[in-house]
């Protein structure tokens with residue numbers, strides 16, 4: 069829900085040293101679809117506000133137009149849970165949530181991973197074609213500033229940045 | 242007509258907010274730049290300001306700070322309305338002087354009702370007299386009784402009640418634990434204030450206070466031990482009398498000695514919470530304290546003795562303590578072995594982080610005794 073954004077969504081993009089709050093164009097497709105589109109390596113951003121990680125609320129620079137290299141993104145936090153991939157999943161399999169904990173450069177992230185059908189980590193992390201994996205109810209903390217937490221409805225994590233990926237043995241209730 | 246200033250660089254959002262507020266009967270002034278917003282606010286102060294955070298050149302935090310620094314706008318309620326959703330943004334906004342933090346996930350209707358709420362909270366209806374708040378000082382002549390822990394948790398518990406403005410005054414040089422326990426990072430303190438040659442008013446004091454996300458405003462005593470300077474009883478008295486008129490509750494954390502500051506607080510309080518630990522030395526200290534209170538002229542009804550079980554062992558029974566003190570114990574704070582330390586380390590008081598614990602429940606009960614609603 070973003071009545072103020074007119075089809076643009078505001079999200080927090082994290083590289084391993086910066087927090088970038090910016091608007092992305094989601095009029096035609098979701099942010100996840102933009103990020104997973106391998107044909108373009110940059111993401112266009114509007115009204116971009118840059119903060120350094122150790123003072124993540126202080127705005128050090130702002131520009132109305134920016135371009136962000138997708139492979140430089142560690143993860144993206146969104147306020148809502150809806151803004152995930154548009155791809156259809158048919159209701160043949162039960163959807164279940166697993167607790168996950170992962171580390172990426174400079175951050176640790178906790179959250180819930182939605183799995184349709186049987187959990188197969190290999191498919192999820194290695195064989196799957198998406199560059200970004202979607203995790204809901206995330207709590208991300210910079211490893212150097214663990215008192216600071218970033219939360220949201222969804223986080224899109226760059227798979228190539230994941231160092232450690234832990235998952236609960238059985239789905240969470 | 243109630244005038245609201247809206248500052249947002251996004252003209253689409255601005256129009257939407259303006260439409261919703263106008264429909265609700267407010268007069269709306271708009272600005273698309275921080276500087277422009279400030280100019281309009283200083284020229285003719287609005288009843289309330291709605292400020293976006295992410296704006297080019299001057300961001301919303303800075304707009305809040307400057308509104309607070311100017312005499313004419315120092316007291317106006319500020320609502321930050323932003324697409325930034327993180328807790329750290331909320332904290333920074335409150336520290337910059339905002340009264341309310343609302344994310345742009347709220348609909349225009351929700352925004353309007355928040356505006357109504359904030360206006361109702363900040364402006365006493367005309368003709369209604371402002372009743373002065375209550376000063377509650379916590380004290381123990383024996384150190385380590387949990388005075389600071391209870392003060393911090395009591396203040397946040399009171400701030401959870403509807404429409405309660407709560408100030409927390411730190412008067413301990415020894416451990417400056419209040420800012421630490423609340424994880425606030427003050428930039429000014431009472432020591433700096435005492436050095437200024439200004440008459441103390443509410444708007445002056447607000448600059449020296451730092452807001453905690455719970456709504457509690459903290460006035461720290463000193464920023465670091467390198468800056469220690471004596472504070473006179475007179476300074477404490479005038480700070481208390483000003484705070485009393487701006488807040489419903491003023492909670493005072495004291496050190497375990499009867500120094501000038503503590504004496505000033507004790508003799509100007511509406512209530513004194515005398516904190517005891519269920520062991521002989523602490524009870525003895527409480528008896529001595531009660532004698533001191535008598536000679537200071539503290540009224541009997543003002544004294545609220547409570548027992549805090551800082552240790553796990555059984556300790557003296559409440560009955561034994563009551564007999565020794567010759568007065569009833571008004572509250573028992575149970576022992577909290579782990580979560581209290583965790584709460585202190587994380588800088589979030591137990592009454593917020595672990596509201597279901599027995600200790601948090603006991604403190605809420607104590608709060609409801611102080612502020613029966």
Ligand SMILES: Nc1ncnc2c1ncn2[C@@H]1O[C@H](COP(=O)(O)OP(=O)(O)OP(=O)(O)O)[C@@H](O)[C@H]1O
Nearest residue numbers: 384385386387388389390416497550551575576577
């Ligand atoms: N109910 C309780 N259960 C367990 N531990 C407690 C309890 N109350 C306080 N403590 C612990 O006792 C210690 C002293 O608490 P605190 O600093 O609040 O006391 P104080 O009276 O303010 O001390 P000081 O004299 O240094 O100002 C802290 O480690 C605190 O965590």
Ligand SMILES: [Mg+2]
Nearest residue numbers: 388389413418
């Ligand atoms: Mg203390």
